[in-house]
Amino acid sequence: EIVLTQSPGTLSLSPGERATLSCRASQSVSSNFLAWYQQKSGQAPRLLIYGASRRATGIPDRFSGSGSGTDFTLTISRLEPEDFAVYYCQQYVNSPMTFGQGSKVEIK
Amino acid sequence: EVQVVESGGGLVQPGGSLRLSCAASGFSFSNYAMTWLRLTPGKGLEWVSTISGLGDVTYYADSVKGRFTISRDNSKNTLYLQMNTLRAEDTALYYCAKKMFSGYWPLDYWGQGALVTVSS
Numbered sequence: 001e002i003v004l005t006q007s008p009g010t011l012s013l014s015p016g017e018r019a020t021l022s023c024r025a026s027q028s029v030s031s032n033f034l035a036w037y038q039q040k041s042g043q044a045p046r047l048l049i050y051g052a053s054r055r056a057t058g059i060p061d062r063f064s065g066s067g068s069g070t071d072f073t074l075t076i077s078r079l080e081p082e083d084f085a086v087y088y089c090q091q092y093v094n095s096p097m098t099f100g101q102g103s104k105v106e107i108k
Numbered sequence: 109e110v111q112v113v114e115s116g117g118g119l120v121q122p123g124g125s126l127r128l129s130c131a132a133s134g135f136s137f138s139n140y141a142m143t144w145l146r147l148t149p150g151k152g153l154e155w156v157s158t159i160s161g162l163g164d165v166t167y168y169a170d171s172v173k174g175r176f177t178i179s180r181d182n183s184k185n186t187l188y189l190q191m192n193t194l195r196a197e198d199t200a201l202y203y204c205a206k207k208m209f210s211g212y213w214p215l216d217y218w219g220q221g222a223l224v225t226v227s228s
Contacts, residue, residue: 035214044203044218045153056216088153093212096169099153 002026002091006100012108019076021103023089028069033093036065036074039102040085048087049074079105110134110217112187112204117222124194128222130187130204138162138182141207143215144189146200146224156202157189161210172198194226 003026013019023034032052037045047056049065052072062077076083084107089100116128130142144156157178158167166178177190187204202222205215 031212033212042220044220045205045215046218047208047214047216050208050214090153090214092214095167097155099155101152 001096002029002094002098004089004091004098004100006087006089006103008103009101010104010106012106013079014108015079015081017079019074019079019083019105021074021087021105023067023072023074023100025070025072025091029072029091030093032068032072033091034065034067034072035090035092036063037088037090038083038085039088040082045088076105081107110206112206112217112219114202114204114219114222117202117224119225119227120194121228122194122196122226124226125190125192126194126224127191128189128202128204128224130189130219132185132187132204132206135206137180137185141210142180142187143205143207144178144187145203145205145215146198147203147221148200154200158207159187191224194224196226198224199226200224 005024007022034052036049039045048059053065064075066073086102086104088102111133113131120126139161141160143158147153159178163180175193179188203218205218208216
């Protein structure tokens with residue numbers, strides 16, 4: 001099973017600032033089959049990024065994904081008020097699919 | 109608009125049973141694999157089970173194998189999770205989610221979840 005470790009656990013930032021979230025895999029994620037999801041309190045998780053860097057339908061271009069192998073990054077270029085949430089990475093190539101423990105982006 | 113809506117959660121005693129349902133709309137249900145996942149404070153997000161579009165292939169996490177059964181009724185656009193011999197560690201918020209395409213693809217639509225509490 002691939003273990004995904006996200007950092008930091010919590011990121012305290014102000015609107016307009018840049019957020020950088022990390023996801024490290026215990027072994028290489030083949031073909032970069034890695035996704036990022038956003039979850040706000042009481043809401044369904046929303047797919048943001050898949051294939052490590054491809055934005056899902058309707059996702060603003062302030063969200064970007066990068067990385068390969070075992071190290072992946074989600075960047076939010078300028079935080080909007082609606083971006084304060086919990087973010088999860090997921091690998092979907094090895095069975096079972098696994099998720100990171102989540103990174104919370106909170107308002108400073 | 110694609111929607112998936114879970115129902116059937118509740119409080120159940122250890123050793124008891126519960127069936128979750130997930131009503132889907134806005135897409136051709138039988139063409140897509142569907143997945144159940146759960147979220148707990150201790151373990152985070154955990155994959156539980158996946159079923160193929162036609163319902164002929166199923167997969168389970170080791171933690172639920174032999175106790176949970178995933179199924180679907182494509183005529184009703186509904187996904188199910190029958191949970192038997194429930195344990196305290198099955199307490200979680202359960203989500204159903206649609207797989208984007210066949211093969212190695214992420215989950216593109218999720219429901220808001222159904223809370224299952226296993227306690228005496």
